[in-house]
Amino acid sequence: MAKSKNAFVCNECGADFNKWQGQCSECNAWNSLAEVNLGPTPVNRAQRFAGYAGTPEAKVQTLAEIDLQDLPRFSSGASEFDRVLGGGLVPGSVVLIGGNPGAGKSTLLLQTMCALAATMEALYCTGEESLQQVAMRAQRLRLPMEKLKMLSETSVEALVATAQKVRPRVMVVDSIQVMHMTDIASAPGSVSQVRESAAYLTRFAKQTGTVVMLVGHVTKDGSLAGPKVLEHMIDCSILLEGSHDSRFRTLRGSKNRFGAVNELGVFAMTEQGLREVTNPSAIFLQRADEVAAGSVVMVVWEGTRPLLVEIQALVDDSHTGNPRRVAVGLDANRLNMLLAVLHRHGGMFIGDQDVFVNVVGGVRVVETSADLALLLAAVSSFRDRPLGHDLMAFGEVGLSGEIRAVPSGQERLREAAKHGFKTAIVPAGNAPRQAPAGIKVIAVKTLQEALAAID
Known part of the structure; x- marks a missing residue:
C-alpha cells in the first residue's frame, strides 16, 4: 500500500529537506522552509521503477544535427509587448506577468486576448474575478467581446480538461496564486500549491504547444510571490511597474529564454485601457x-x-x-x-x-x-x-x-x-x-x- 511523504521546501531557492530547520543550508535564508505533501509514493523498489521498463530511449543528436530554424512566433497585437517578449509569443512557452495591485496586469492581458481571439482560439481563465466583472471591464474598454472564450475556475485539473476540449493557442490564468490541485493537502497560494500548479500548466503548454500566460502577485519588496522555483519553471518573467499617481506603466522583462532580458515597454493608462507609447523619450x-x-x-x-x-x-x-x-x-x-x-x-x-x-x-x-x-x-x-x-x-x-x-x-x-x-x-x-x-x-x-x- 502506498504511503504519503512530506518534505520541507525553501521558498527562496527551492531546496528540499527531510526535516524542518530554521535556516536553509543552501541559500542561508531564515524561516523560509515550508512543509509540502509530496503525495503517495511506492513502498518498494519494484513498484517505483515499474514505469521505466517500457520507456523508449531518447534520440541523441549532435549540435550540428539540430534544426536551427527560427521559432514560429506570432504577434500579441502590441509592439511594446512583443518587444519585451523578444519578438512575439512562442508556441509552448509559459509567460509569468507580475505587478502591484492595480498596475494593469488584467487589463493588458484582456486587451491582448481580445485582439488575438479574432484570428485564433483564445481562452481566458479567471479565478479572482467573476465573469461579470471581466465582461464589465471589456465593455468599458470597448473591446471586441464576440470571440474570446471565458472560464471561471480555480482547479488546475478542471482547467486543463476544459482546455483540452477547446484547444486554444493562447491561454491566460489569472492568477496562479488562487489555483489549486485536489491531491495537494494545502491551501491555495501555499508553496506546494503554487509550485505543483505551475508545473502542471507548464507540462500542458509543452505537450500541446499552447502559450500559457500566468498572472502572479508580488510581495511588499516588489518580488514575485511564491517559491523561487516558480521563476525557474517558466520561460519568460515580466514585471509591470508603475505608481498609482502616474499614468505611465513600464513593462520590463527579467528572464526570457527566447530573447534578450531587460527589455522595456512603455504604456499609458487611459480610459480605453493601456495604450502603447512609441516615443517614450518625448x-x-x-x-x-x-x-x-x-x-x-x-x-x-x-x-x-x-x-x-x-x-x-x-x-x-x-x-x-x-x-x-x-x-x-x-x-x-x-x-x-x-x-x-x-x-x-x-x-x-x-x-x-x-x-x-x-x-x-x-x-x-x-x-x-x-x-x-x-x-x-x-x-x-x-x-x-x-x-x-x-x-x-x-x-x-x-x-x-x-x-x-x-x-x-x-x-x-x-x-x-x-x-x-x-x-x-x-x-x-x-x-x-x-x-x-x-x-x-x-x-x-x-x-x-x-x-x-x-x-
Whole structure:
C-alpha cells in the first residue's frame, strides 16, 4: 500500500529537506522552509521503477544535427509587448506577468486576448474575478467581446480538461496564486500549491504547444510571490511597474529564454485601457522652458533602444548631525560612493549637505551610465548654477575619478541629437569619429575634466 511523504521546501531557492530547520543550508535564508505533501509514493523498489521498463530511449543528436530554424512566433497585437517578449509569443512557452495591485496586469492581458481571439482560439481563465466583472471591464474598454472564450475556475485539473476540449493557442490564468490541485493537502497560494500548479500548466503548454500566460502577485519588496522555483519553471518573467499617481506603466522583462532580458515597454493608462507609447523619450523629457539648477538629461540603454530621462538633484544644508542621502529610481549605495569620488577627485566637499536625487517619470535606472549625469546634477544644485537646456551627459565614473566608456555610445548620441540637444559630455572612449549633425561632443577622461566643461 502506498504511503504519503512530506518534505520541507525553501521558498527562496527551492531546496528540499527531510526535516524542518530554521535556516536553509543552501541559500542561508531564515524561516523560509515550508512543509509540502509530496503525495503517495511506492513502498518498494519494484513498484517505483515499474514505469521505466517500457520507456523508449531518447534520440541523441549532435549540435550540428539540430534544426536551427527560427521559432514560429506570432504577434500579441502590441509592439511594446512583443518587444519585451523578444519578438512575439512562442508556441509552448509559459509567460509569468507580475505587478502591484492595480498596475494593469488584467487589463493588458484582456486587451491582448481580445485582439488575438479574432484570428485564433483564445481562452481566458479567471479565478479572482467573476465573469461579470471581466465582461464589465471589456465593455468599458470597448473591446471586441464576440470571440474570446471565458472560464471561471480555480482547479488546475478542471482547467486543463476544459482546455483540452477547446484547444486554444493562447491561454491566460489569472492568477496562479488562487489555483489549486485536489491531491495537494494545502491551501491555495501555499508553496506546494503554487509550485505543483505551475508545473502542471507548464507540462500542458509543452505537450500541446499552447502559450500559457500566468498572472502572479508580488510581495511588499516588489518580488514575485511564491517559491523561487516558480521563476525557474517558466520561460519568460515580466514585471509591470508603475505608481498609482502616474499614468505611465513600464513593462520590463527579467528572464526570457527566447530573447534578450531587460527589455522595456512603455504604456499609458487611459480610459480605453493601456495604450502603447512609441516615443517614450518625448514623454520623460517634458521639461520647463527655464531649466533650474540640478537638472541634467542622460541617455540610458534599455534592452535594444536608447531612452532619454532627466535626473534631478537637490543639495541643501543639513540641519541634523547625520546628512540624508535619498535616491529615487537609482541605487542609494552607489550615490554614496559617487559623492565620495566627487570629494576625493573633484575637490568638492558636500558631506555636510543633504543630497536628494530623483529620476523624473518614475523610471528605474540600473546601469552605471548615469554616474556622470548624477554628479553633474549634484554639482549644479550645490553651485546653484543651471547647466543649460540643451546639455546632456552619460558615462561611468570609477573610484579613481576616471570616466569609463559605456556600451552603445554612438546610438545614445544619435538619440540625443534627434531630440534637439546641442552639447554632449561623454567618455573619451565613446567619442565618435564624426559626431551626429547638430551636436557638439565634449570627450572627457577624468571627473575634473567633466567639471571643467561645465564651468
